[in-house]
Amino acid sequence: MSSGSDARLSRRRFLGLAAATAGGIGAAALIEHWLMRNRQPATGVTIRRAASYSAPLERLIREGLQNHPRALERARGGRVLLKPNLIEYNDARRVNTHPSVVQAAVDAFRAVGAREVIVAEGPGHQRDTELLLDESGLGEALRSEKAKFVDLNLDSIHPVALPSNYTRLGRMFFPATALGADLIVSLPKLKTHHWAGVTLSLKNMFGVVPGVKYGWPKNVLHWRGIHESIVDIAVALKPGFAIVDGIEGMEGDGPLFGETVNAGVLIMGENLTAVDATATRVMGLSPERVAYLNVMLAHGGTMNEGRIRQFGETVASVRREFRVLEQFAFLKQPPGWRDFVRGL
């Protein structure tokens, strides 16, 4: 994600823009939104097919990285933090980033010259991280890679002023390991979300928020607003690359209780808004209707398809129709002039 935008939105304007995604909009917010949508930085997103977790994932990621020179440059000689989605373990459901994808990302970043690759996560519900690592298979994968794992819930923490401050927290504590990384790579699962609509690389950053300060669950993020928190965390930490595990995604009652969709894709890029917008389109949903993606446009995010250069597969060629809960049926409606008038 670019940090080039100096635009700042007040909470009131945030709410105006967020409302614009669901209906009901003021003229000022409409004009501002139009301007932001048409001033988005050009960026690229890579989509690669991977039918299963036995595909050559390391090669796919390494090749994909070549399309994203800024991330590549930060990775070379630097400390790379890989942040998978490890939330809970469920025998029957694919809720976490698959260990094979994490393993492949470790190998790929080592191969392009990273000085150190750390895998780090702060699970949001279950503080027994040892159990989660064992049950998910991630622990074994990391041992075979001799890769270091940091439990971000228990790391040393430091307060950081929030440049965007939509949550009105003023500052948030973050783990030293995340603050000390040269490149933070978000490794989410391609999933629907029962509160946010979709959970992808930006929402995945919730796991960086330390439980030692905010608890299990990190309820302050919900209390202060999920969309507001997503943007505040992204603007403060500036994750610089994302690899979405869409080989098996989740539809319906995600992020925990939905059903598996064999979507067969990896989606990568350095502008996380563009990655998430592309992933949302792959799910058959409209990113223009996701509140936090709209607000990210004020912070260097790109959503407009005309500003996203597509590498590898096209969205149309891998698009699936993900089922959503009834309250998110509006995400299925494509954006058009009526949405623009009605409130995007």
Place this chain on the structure above:
Amino acid sequence: MDERTNGGLKFLRAAQNADGGWPYVPGGASSPEPTCYATMAGLDGVRWLKARVHGDAITLDGDNEPHWTTSLAVIALRGERRLINWLLTCEGHKLTPQDEARPGWPWATDTYSWVEPTSYALLALKLHGGKNHPRVTKGEQFLLDRRCADGGWNYGDPKTLSVAPPSFVPTTALAALALQNADAAPALTFLDAEIKKRPSVLSLALTVLCFNAFGMPAAALMESLQQRQRTDGSWQGQVHLTALAILAREASRGGNNVFRL
């Protein structure tokens, strides 16, 4: 004291920071939770903890908000009155209609109540003279309201939309310890079945302490916990887990159980 406990204590002593507190992982910054557990295990973190009391609650360095470890500090400091008084006034926001009458305790200021901080608060208050306080009774009711269909507890959400999520072992053991009465019976059944399927250091240590408090046998669990001790004397290389494992060992060997009411 036996060799295993000594090994654990040696690890803890080596992990203590120059400021007198303990980090979660050696080399990190001191933090209240590991310092509380190391103190409960018999080491001296009293001065460090007392220096973190501001406005009658524990606070993190660089922060001025009351921290959830205030409950653990009551136990570690053996009943610090001003911390107890703060706990008696602390309530989380109300998530459900039942919470209005029967509030629990939150992790952080201005958020909802959850199972784990409520369990710590109940243990702290009941261990230090508040067993019959009306706030304790309400807190116990909160736990019963948040119990999952399988008899145990997860973080505090027994129903998400139309789904009944499963319980977790650590939170179930803590909530059962906080109750320590007949209401905990279904939780003990849950723990007995689940701990065999999914053992971990945290789960084993808390379940041993829980079973010990209820007079239930836990020798096999203790054996499993001992096997997980590393050559450096630690459990998982983490301070709070090592201290908890030492506390579980001491209780299972007939010594003090810090959580027994």
